[in-house]
Amino acid sequence: MDDAHLGESSWLLDDEEVLALELIGSTLRRGDGHVFMREGEASDFLLLIKKGHVKVTTGQPPRIVALRGPGETIGELGVIDDQPRSATVIAWGEVEALHVPANDLRTFLDQHRRAERALHAAVRKRLGQATRKISDSDLMMERRLAKAIIELYQNGLCEIIDDIPTIRLSQKDLASMTGASIEATKKIIRVFKEGGLVDTGRFQLRLTDAGALRKIADGNPTSSW
Structure with a gap:
């Protein structure tokens, strides 16, 4: 097997399973910026990255939650659960990928139970990684917002x-x-409000606990993430 198959597939899918996918899939070659999948779209195929990298983004404004490279699969969660795409996937440079239609993938998984279990395990791992990234980002934004409020106060x-x-x-x-x-700001202000740090009105922000806000601004986060 060539270098294109190294990476996550070296422990996620074995050689026989990857070859079986190649028999039912077709190869795509796309340039930088190409959108392979969009958040909210129907999940009708899986990608196995053979060369290059893709970035995985979610939300508005888009937030990068992962980068995937050779040997890694993209889009299995939506196909397995028959749910819309949970993220957008964009080529980061030149990308070559194996495109496997949803129905063919389901047939493949029925015939390769070990691969099905491995894909489920990978999905759980990735969801945990994405959640931690979003949580860390929220904590940074929480501190930035608290600092802005305290600076206005001071x-x-x-x-x-x-x-x-x-x-x-x-x-x-x-x-x-x-x-x-504005969505992230509203979310954090809601956390501050529920914690008794601020109160809000029409074009008003009432600092009900400026001391606690100052602690957050200094790097002591709330426990709400």
Whole structure:
């Protein structure tokens, strides 16, 4: 077997299983930036990367959750579970991949139970990796948002209303200040609010626990991720 088959397939799929896939699949060659799969689309094929790399992204704005290379499979989760794509897959440079239609893959898995178990194990591992990446990213954004709020507070850009420091700005303004998406900003503000650190109103952010926000800004995250 040539170098194109090295990588995850060296422990995920054995030589016989890879050769069986090659008999039912077709080879694709695509350039940098080509979109092989889009998040939300129907899951109607699997890819086995033979040469090059792809990046796996999810969400809006897109967040890279993984890079996959020679020997690795992409798209099995949606095919196995008959669910829409959970991520977008884009060529990172020149890519050669084996395209295996969903129905042919299911037949292959019925005939190769070891491969089916291996693919399920790989899916569980990847989901765990993706979750940790997203969680780590959320923690970084949480700290950035807390720092922005504390800087506004320390620079006197707030007023005291009912004995509570209050900053007059929208969550959209906060998102713009930190470079976060409005969705991510709303998510983190909700966590802060549930923890009693802030309260919100129309174009208002009330700092109900500025001390706790300062601790987050200094690198002590909440326990909500």
